[in-house]
Amino acid sequence: MRDLSRLEWALKDIDIVIHAAALKQVPAAEYNPIEAIKTNIFGAQNLIEASLKNNVQKVIALSTDKAASPLNLYGATKLCSEKLFIAANKFKGKSNISFSVVRYGNVIGSRGSVVPLFIEQKKRNSLNITDKRMTRFLISLNDGVELVYWSLFNCFGGEVVVPKIPSILITDIAKAIAPKAKIKIIGIRPGEKLHETLISSDESAFTYTYKNKYVILDILNSKVMNYYKSKGARKVSNNFEYNSFSNKDYLRPKEFQKVLNKLKI
Numbered sequence: 001m002r003d004l005s006r007l008e009w010a011l012k013d014i015d016i017v018i019h020a021a022a023l024k025q026v027p028a029a030e031y032n033p034i035e036a037i038k039t040n041i042f043g044a045q046n047l048i049e050a051s052l053k054n055n056v057q058k059v060i061a062l063s064t065d066k067a068a069s070p071l072n073l074y075g076a077t078k079l080c081s082e083k084l085f086i087a088a089n090k091f092k093g094k095s096n097i098s099f100s101v102v103r104y105g106n107v108i109g110s111r112g113s114v115v116p117l118f119i120e121q122k123k124r125n126s127l128n129i130t131d132k133r134m135t136r137f138l139i140s141l142n143d144g145v146e147l148v149y150w151s152l153f154n155c156f157g158g159e160v161v162v163p164k165i166p167s168i169l170i171t172d173i174a175k176a177i178a179p180k181a182k183i184k185i186i187g188i189r190p191g192e193k194l195h196e197t198l199i200s201s202d203e204s205a206f207t208y209t210y211k212n213k214y215v216i217l218d219i220l221n222s223k224v225m226n227y228y229k230s231k232g233a234r235k236v237s238n239n240f241e242y243n244s245f246s247n248k249d250y251l252r253p254k255e256f257q258k259v260l261n262k263l264k265i
Helices: 004-010 026-031 033-053 073-088 114-124 141-154 170-177 201-206 222-230 253-263
Strands: 016-019 058-064 098-104 126-129 135-139 159-163 167-169 182-185 197-199 207-210 213-217
Touching: 004 033, 016 033, 026 033, 026 073, 033 058, 033 073, 058 073, 058 141, 073 098, 073 159, 098 141, 114 126, 114 170, 126 170, 135 141, 135 170, 141 159, 167 170, 170 253, 197 213, 201 207, 201 213, 207 222, 213 222
Parallel strands: 016 058, 058 098, 098 159, 126 182
Antiparallel strands: 135 167, 159 213, 207 213
8 A cells, every 4th residue: 555656556457446455453553653644544545546547447445433533543544545535536537437435333353343352351251341331333244345335336436435334332242242251341542432423413514314324425526416316315414423322223232142143253
């Protein structure tokens, strides 16, 4: 991602790019801010330039809930990355390329996430929880892939796509994985949020609900706005915010156990 000339070689004769590369661990980014900026921001710009030079047709960039009202450096770098990809639609010239963003929450069972951590801690019959009030958005890897797949065939260019996904209390994750384990409260880590936000209230002015997802539109791009309106997208209410705490869709321990069993985790 940091090597523009190498990216240009890698994208020769490529039609579609799914951008998933990032330094994504919050504590690591807090400790190594320059490294995160070089990869997540400058790397995104390199990818945009290499895609334009090679006449790529479509670019889908994967983002994170942490980009909405970012508290930590990782979220701030991903917000910058989102802005770069959305703005790229304005300076593509006569090229037919389109740039869109997919923003979603924690992938269940992904490396470094809470599920494998709790499974490992279960062996000693004690789980570390930063705060009992904490909530998180959850999405399965398959659902994340399906969202990207949908975006490839439906995105116009210049939008941020957000799936409607369930929330869960951190304590309910613990109950589902190790119901008899002891709970140790260790306190929130630097850069960690109590609740996650996928759409901030400030973004409600240009957010539309569309089937089983939301789309955050570029208000300066009338074409993308008219495209989604023609598809039946409806404007969300003023001051709408999509966060893991006020979300109406919650998974309970037994429901989450079924999800883990289905995913064979």
